[in-house]
Amino acid sequence: MKRHIIGLDVGGTKISLIIATDAGRILVKTVIPTEVERGPEHTIKKIIAEIKGLLKEVKIKLQEVKGIGIGVPGSLDPIKGTILGSPNMPGWSGISLKDILNSEFGLPVILDNDANTAALGEKLFGAGRDIDSLFYFTVSTGIGGGFIINGKIHHGASFNAAEVGHMVILPDGPKCNCGKRGCLEALASGTAVARSAREKVKNNPSSLIMKLVDNDVELITARIVAEAAKEGDELAKQIYQEAGTFLGIGVANVLNLINPQMVVIGGGLSYSGSILFEPMRERARQEAFGRTYQVCQIVPSKLGNTAGCLGAVGLVL
Amino acid sequence: MKRHIIGLDVGGTKISLIIATDAGRILVKTVIPTEVERGPEHTIKKIIAEIKGLLKEVKIKLQEVKGIGIGVPGSLDPIKGTILGSPNMPGWSGISLKDILNSEFGLPVILDNDANTAALGEKLFGAGRDIDSLFYFTVSTGIGGGFIINGKIHHGASFNAAEVGHMVILPDGPKCNCGKRGCLEALASGTAVARSAREKVKNNPSSLIMKLVDNDVELITARIVAEAAKEGDELAKQIYQEAGTFLGIGVANVLNLINPQMVVIGGGLSYSGSILFEPMRERARQEAFGRTYQVCQIVPSKLGNTAGCLGAVGLVL
Numbered sequence: 001m002k003r004h005i006i007g008l009d010v011g012g013t014k015i016s017l018i019i020a021t022d023a024g025r026i027l028v029k030t031v032i033p034t035e036v037e038r039g040p041e042h043t044i045k046k047i048i049a050e051i052k053g054l055l056k057e058v059k060i061k062l063q064e065v066k067g068i069g070i071g072v073p074g075s076l077d078p079i080k081g082t083i084l085g086s087p088n089m090p091g092w093s094g095i096s097l098k099d100i101l102n103s104e105f106g107l108p109v110i111l112d113n114d115a116n117t118a119a120l121g122e123k124l125f126g127a128g129r130d131i132d133s134l135f136y137f138t139v140s141t142g143i144g145g146g147f148i149i150n151g152k153i154h155h156g157a158s159f160n161a162a163e164v165g166h167m168v169i170l171p172d173g174p175k176c177n178c179g180k181r182g183c184l185e186a187l188a189s190g191t192a193v194a195r196s197a198r199e200k201v202k203n204n205p206s207s208l209i210m211k212l213v214d215n216d217v218e219l220i221t222a223r224i225v226a227e228a229a230k231e232g233d234e235l236a237k238q239i240y241q242e243a244g245t246f247l248g249i250g251v252a253n254v255l256n257l258i259n260p261q262m263v264v265i266g267g268g269l270s271y272s273g274s275i276l277f278e279p280m281r282e283r284a285r286q287e288a289f290g291r292t293y294q295v296c297q298i299v300p301s302k303l304g305n306t307a308g309c310l311g312a313v314g315l316v317l
Numbered sequence: 318m319k320r321h322i323i324g325l326d327v328g329g330t331k332i333s334l335i336i337a338t339d340a341g342r343i344l345v346k347t348v349i350p351t352e353v354e355r356g357p358e359h360t361i362k363k364i365i366a367e368i369k370g371l372l373k374e375v376k377i378k379l380q381e382v383k384g385i386g387i388g389v390p391g392s393l394d395p396i397k398g399t400i401l402g403s404p405n406m407p408g409w410s411g412i413s414l415k416d417i418l419n420s421e422f423g424l425p426v427i428l429d430n431d432a433n434t435a436a437l438g439e440k441l442f443g444a445g446r447d448i449d450s451l452f453y454f455t456v457s458t459g460i461g462g463g464f465i466i467n468g469k470i471h472h473g474a475s476f477n478a479a480e481v482g483h484m485v486i487l488p489d490g491p492k493c494n495c496g497k498r499g500c501l502e503a504l505a506s507g508t509a510v511a512r513s514a515r516e517k518v519k520n521n522p523s524s525l526i527m528k529l530v531d532n533d534v535e536l537i538t539a540r541i542v543a544e545a546a547k548e549g550d551e552l553a554k555q556i557y558q559e560a561g562t563f564l565g566i567g568v569a570n571v572l573n574l575i576n577p578q579m580v581v582i583g584g585g586l587s588y589s590g591s592i593l594f595e596p597m598r599e600r601a602r603q604e605a606f607g608r609t610y611q612v613c614q615i616v617p618s619k620l621g622n623t624a625g626c627l628g629a630v631g632l633v634l
Contacts, residue, residue, distance in 0.1 A: 075608070133474060147574075149466065156576020157450060158612040163573040168566050168604055169486060180604060249485050256480040257464075257574060259473020287485055287497060291392070295475040 009308030012088030071117030119146025121311030248283025266301030326625030329405025388434030436463025438628030565600025
């Protein structure tokens with residue numbers, strides 16, 4: 001019986017690989033560096049070797065494997081299985097992971113965007129079991145999204161749906177990596193938190209943030225700011241308050257537009273907990289229609305960094 | 318053969334009634350005043366009499382009618398067929414049009430929100446035939462929306478989806494009727510255009526707008542501003558430019574989130590043409606992802622003010 005699935009979550013710095021059952025039970029997991037600088041050929045060879053090693057490790061034959069699911073960053077052509085363009089993975093454009101792995105293993109290979117994949121993981125095996133419609137936010141260096149409707153990923157007309165990080169909510173706001181201004185990503189991502197902190201410590205040199213980085217402004221990250229906030233530092237708390245408030249506007253806009261049963265917040269910033277979630281929930285409550293807010297559970301990711309791999313498994317199911 | 322459908326579009330000031338074939342051909346149409354001040358009982362009696370009159374007029378027997386579809390403003394309980402709350406129709410809350418018309422005619426009665434209904438009308442019989450996913454904006458006194466996905470209305474978890482008018486795109490912007498600030502409706506609706514004009518004529522007393530209202534600021538409407546803009550009045554053009562730009566941000570946010578094949582712009586302001594559409598398209602192009610924008614047709618409503626009635630017919634199909 002083909003009861004096993006190989007799931008990959010491919011990122012700009014690392015690649016997670018799992019073998020799981022069709023019930024989402026992870027049998028084995030490993031993480032390898034992407035080594036973008038060495039090009040896709042090198043890394044794909046490593047992926048193939050790792051898959052072979054993992055199968056051997058859990059004593060599963062290829063005949064028992066249903067397929068390979070892969071989450072990749074950026075936009076992709078799901079039919080050809082090629083990555084179209086990923087800012088963090090130059091050199092991978094046009095590479096068909098699908099063809100390469102399919103001809104190597106003789107298994108079906110299905111690719112999808114990594115935020116979509118994580119959304120599917122949460123729907124099938126995480127916070128959203130028994131939920132038909134959910135919207136997943138990944139709040140990390142950037143902000144991405146995945147939209148599950150009637151239990152399935154909503155891809156949109158050109159496979160570009162759920163780009164919630166580039167929803168404009170402050171037209172004259174700070175510049176985003178995408179070139180526009182006032183995108184949610186420019187206001188509530190880890191990058192936005194760190195940038196805001198770097199600016200604000202200038203007038204607040206006594207903030208704990210500065211102590212935590214030995215007065216080297218360049219070392220400030222969202223994680224450092226979260227640490228300072230949890231220690232009670234006023235500036236750090238204010239920065240998270242602002243980011244959470246903007247995130248709450250983003251959540252409310254999604255609620256008013258899509259009216260989902262659940263919003264799942266994942267990604268690195270979701271670990272910061274109440275310093276982000278409290279202002280986010282408060283603002284979402286203010287901005288969304290009453291019933292729309294009431295029927296929607298807003299919860300942190302349950303699967304954390306395995307959401308992507310498990311969602312990749314879900315692609316094959 | 319039950320090939321005919323009765324469609325109603327119920328609004329705060331008037332009610333449109335049609336009898337159409339299942340192919341969307343309108344056999345007869347009439348419009349009656351809602352007379353909100355006289356209460357729902359009075360108006361429902363009139364609706365029943367009109368339906369009977371129309372059936373007689375086109376010589377169609379009840380046995381040939383498949384059902385009655387109704388678009389209503391505000392939120393509703395689609396199962397009970399009751400209007401839950403409509404700011405423009407006080408007194409109608411809790412009234413089950415469904416039960417009343419069903420027991421009168423013995424026909425299936427299906428209600429939906431009026432913007433959803435208009436979206437369905439455009440999908441089935443208007444701009445969006447052969448289109449699976451479209452988002453409909455009604456830009457009028459307020460701004461509403463309807464979201465068609467896989468050919469069907471997306472209602473959301475509490476039947477409140479597609480409230481695009483209350484997407485926040487300028488957090489400290491002008492106050493909206495809903496009580497919040499910076500909603501799309503507060504920036505790009507007919508009300509917003511008129512309010513902006515009333516403020517701006519103070520510093521521009523020579524604007525054509527003032528001539529068109531005989532210097533009575535209270536008489537300024539979005540239609541008057543459009544008239545002045547078409548005559549080349551700079552202030553009026555600027556006001557539409559601003560509204561169109563905000564509408565373009567709203568359209569882009571919908572595009573980036575949903576990635577539809579088509580956006581249809583209906584409602585009173587859509588008749589203003591290029592003075593609204595040009596800045597809207599330009600800003601949407603700037604703010605939406607390239608492929609997302611390229612694959613999406615942004616078009617004016619094809620059915621105009623019959624979209625609601627024809628969509629109501631579509632509810633029954």
